[in-house]
Amino acid sequence: MDELKLNTTQEQRFQVIEELRKEGMDPYGQRFDRTHSTIEAKNYYEKLVCDVPEEEKEHFTTPDIKVAGRIIGKRDQGKTTFMNIMDMVGRIQLYIRKDVLGEDNYAILKKKIYAGDIIGVEGGCFRTKTGEISIRVKNVTLLSKSINPLPEKFHGLTDVEMRYRQRYVDLIANPEVRDTLIKRSKIIKNIRDFMGTKGFLEVETPMLHPVAGGAAARPFITHHNTLDQEMYLRIAPELYLKRLLVGGFEKVFELNRSFRNEGIDTTHNPEFTMMECYQAYGNMETVLELAEAVICNAAEMFYKDLQVPYQGKVINLSRPWKRVSMLQLVRDVTGCQELTYSSPREQLVELAKKLEVEFEEKDTAVKIMGKIFDEKIESTLIEPTFVVEYPKEISPLAKANREKPDTCDRFELFINGKEFANAFSELNDSEDQLARFEAQIEQRKAGDDEAHEMDADYVNALRYGMPPAGGLGIGIDRVVMLLTDSASIRDVIAFPTLKKISANQNQKPNPEE
RNA sequence: GGGAAAUUAGCUCAGCUGGCAGAGCAACUGACUCUUAAUCAGUGGGUCAACGGUUCGAAUCCGUUAUUUCCCA
Incomplete structure (x- = not known):
C-alpha cells in the first residue's frame, strides 16, 4: 500500500529497530508494572520531602519508583540526557546519567531511543x-519503538483535517483533546448515574430497525443477508422505549448512538449520542424539570456557579430556565399578534416573504411558521430557553393539548441558539397515533422525505394501553460542547465522520461522470 | 445546494511580477554531566494535493477533480 511506504526518516528508524533486534533487545516490550503515574510520582516526592530537614532538601531523592510513558522530548547533553515522558495524566522529566546507566545502556539510550518511543x-x-x-x-526498559516521527514540539499538529483523520496523533500532540474527551466521559457517567439515582433503568433497544421511526430524519439504509431484508440504522430509540412502557417498565432511559443521514456541520455528526428517557405517569412538565436537572447537575461538575464560558460568551445556566410559547415568539418576530396555528397559509406566505424566509411550495402554513422560527428565532435563544406549545402537525408522537387542540404538550430546549433537547407528553391514544401516522404518510407522498413512516407494530403496542408518560431526548454531544467550550461537534467526538480518501481520488477524472 | 479559502520536506510555514525548491523544528553525524522550544558545528530529506492547458520555461497563470475549513441557505 502506497500510503504505508516509508520515507527517509521512517526508513532510518526501521533500521534502528533491526539493529536493536540483532543486539537481542525486544523493540516492542512486555508488561511493565508501574508503581506511579507521572502525577503520582510528583506528589510522592512532594509528600516525602516535607519531612526532610531544610538543609538536606536540595539533595533529597525518594526511594525508587517505576513510571512509564511516551518520550515527548529529549535534550541530549553529552554524558547526561534529559527527557520528558507523557502518560495519560501528565508528564515528568527524566534525568539520565551515563555513569548511572552504564556505558552500553547509555549508548543505546542516546542513539536508539528518541521522541515518540x-x-x-x-x-x-x-x-x-x-x-x-x-x-x-537507574534503569530504562524499552516498551515500544515508534517509526513515525512526532509532529513538531512547539506548534504541534494544527492541520484540522489531519487532526480529525489521525486523532491518535492529535491526542499525543494536543493535550486539550484528551482533556475534552475525558470530560466527555465524565459527563456521560454523571448523566448515567444521575438517571440511576432518579430511579430510571438503563436499557438497550435495537439500533437496527425494520422501520426508521421516532424522529423526522432520513435514515441510513443497510441490508441483512440471511434475513434478506432492508434494515435502517435507528434515527431515534423512541418507539422501542415506549414499547417498554407498554410492557410495564415505568422509568427507562437509553444513552447511546443514533444515526441520521443528513448534512455534516459544526453541530451535526451523522452518528451522535442522545440520552432518551421515558417516565410513566408523568408528562411534559415532569421531564422539563428533569432536563434542567440533568444538564445543571453535569455542569456543576465544572462550574459550581453555573456561569458557563462558551466561545467568548458566558452562558448563565442558573435555574429556573425561561419558558416561552413558540407561537408567541413567532407572533413577536412577525409583529402579527393574531397569528395562530390555524392561520391561513396565505398569511404565513406573506409574513415569510416580508422576513425574507425561504419556503417551498409544498410547505403548509405550520411548516412555514417552523421555518420562520428556525431562521429568525432559534439563533437568538442564548440563555437556556424552553420553547413550549408546539404545533401538533409537526409533532406526530406528542399528546395534543386539551385546551388548544392544534397545539401539543411539547418543548424544545435551546441554549446558545442550538437545540439541546426535545420532549413531550407522549401520545398514548392508539387511534390518534394511527391518524397521525397517516397524516405523515400524506406528507411523505407530498414530497417530505423526512416525514415519519407508519409503524404498525407500534400502533399495535399502543392498543394494549400505554400509561401517560413524559419523554425526553437530550443531545449529549451538544451538552459536551457547551461544557468543554468546544466550537465544533467534531472536537467532542473521538473519531468524527469524515469522507473516505478513495484510492483513485487523484486519478484522471472519469469523463462518463 | 451556493460562495469563499486552504493544500509546498515528518510537523509548522515562507516562496513577490512565471526563471536553480526555502526556513525553523524533527531526523542523521559530531561536541557538551542540571537541561526544559537546551545550545553549538555539519549532513540528508520534495510526485509543490491530482489531472490537463497556456508558455521557451509553471509551486506561481487558466481549467477540471479531490479533501478540508469557514460563511450562507
Missing part, C-alpha cells in the same frame, strides 16, 4: 537545580 523507567524522584521534580533514572 514508549519506555518504562526506574529511579528515585528529586528536584533539579531549576526546580523541576524529575526522576533520577
Whole structure:
C-alpha cells in the first residue's frame, strides 16, 4: 500500500529497530508494572520531602519508583540526557546519567531511543537545580519503538483535517483533546448515574430497525443477508422505549448512538449520542424539570456557579430556565399578534416573504411558521430557553393539548441558539397515533422525505394501553460542547465522520461522470 | 445546494511580477554531566494535493477533480 511506504526518516528508524533486534533487545516490550503515574510520582516526592530537614532538601531523592510513558522530548547533553515522558495524566522529566546507566545502556539510550518511543523507567524522584521534580533514572526498559516521527514540539499538529483523520496523533500532540474527551466521559457517567439515582433503568433497544421511526430524519439504509431484508440504522430509540412502557417498565432511559443521514456541520455528526428517557405517569412538565436537572447537575461538575464560558460568551445556566410559547415568539418576530396555528397559509406566505424566509411550495402554513422560527428565532435563544406549545402537525408522537387542540404538550430546549433537547407528553391514544401516522404518510407522498413512516407494530403496542408518560431526548454531544467550550461537534467526538480518501481520488477524472 | 479559502520536506510555514525548491523544528553525524522550544558545528530529506492547458520555461497563470475549513441557505 502506497500510503504505508516509508520515507527517509521512517526508513532510518526501521533500521534502528533491526539493529536493536540483532543486539537481542525486544523493540516492542512486555508488561511493565508501574508503581506511579507521572502525577503520582510528583506528589510522592512532594509528600516525602516535607519531612526532610531544610538543609538536606536540595539533595533529597525518594526511594525508587517505576513510571512509564511516551518520550515527548529529549535534550541530549553529552554524558547526561534529559527527557520528558507523557502518560495519560501528565508528564515528568527524566534525568539520565551515563555513569548511572552504564556505558552500553547509555549508548543505546542516546542513539536508539528518541521522541515518540514508549519506555518504562526506574529511579528515585528529586528536584533539579531549576526546580523541576524529575526522576533520577537507574534503569530504562524499552516498551515500544515508534517509526513515525512526532509532529513538531512547539506548534504541534494544527492541520484540522489531519487532526480529525489521525486523532491518535492529535491526542499525543494536543493535550486539550484528551482533556475534552475525558470530560466527555465524565459527563456521560454523571448523566448515567444521575438517571440511576432518579430511579430510571438503563436499557438497550435495537439500533437496527425494520422501520426508521421516532424522529423526522432520513435514515441510513443497510441490508441483512440471511434475513434478506432492508434494515435502517435507528434515527431515534423512541418507539422501542415506549414499547417498554407498554410492557410495564415505568422509568427507562437509553444513552447511546443514533444515526441520521443528513448534512455534516459544526453541530451535526451523522452518528451522535442522545440520552432518551421515558417516565410513566408523568408528562411534559415532569421531564422539563428533569432536563434542567440533568444538564445543571453535569455542569456543576465544572462550574459550581453555573456561569458557563462558551466561545467568548458566558452562558448563565442558573435555574429556573425561561419558558416561552413558540407561537408567541413567532407572533413577536412577525409583529402579527393574531397569528395562530390555524392561520391561513396565505398569511404565513406573506409574513415569510416580508422576513425574507425561504419556503417551498409544498410547505403548509405550520411548516412555514417552523421555518420562520428556525431562521429568525432559534439563533437568538442564548440563555437556556424552553420553547413550549408546539404545533401538533409537526409533532406526530406528542399528546395534543386539551385546551388548544392544534397545539401539543411539547418543548424544545435551546441554549446558545442550538437545540439541546426535545420532549413531550407522549401520545398514548392508539387511534390518534394511527391518524397521525397517516397524516405523515400524506406528507411523505407530498414530497417530505423526512416525514415519519407508519409503524404498525407500534400502533399495535399502543392498543394494549400505554400509561401517560413524559419523554425526553437530550443531545449529549451538544451538552459536551457547551461544557468543554468546544466550537465544533467534531472536537467532542473521538473519531468524527469524515469522507473516505478513495484510492483513485487523484486519478484522471472519469469523463462518463 | 451556493460562495469563499486552504493544500509546498515528518510537523509548522515562507516562496513577490512565471526563471536553480526555502526556513525553523524533527531526523542523521559530531561536541557538551542540571537541561526544559537546551545550545553549538555539519549532513540528508520534495510526485509543490491530482489531472490537463497556456508558455521557451509553471509551486506561481487558466481549467477540471479531490479533501478540508469557514460563511450562507
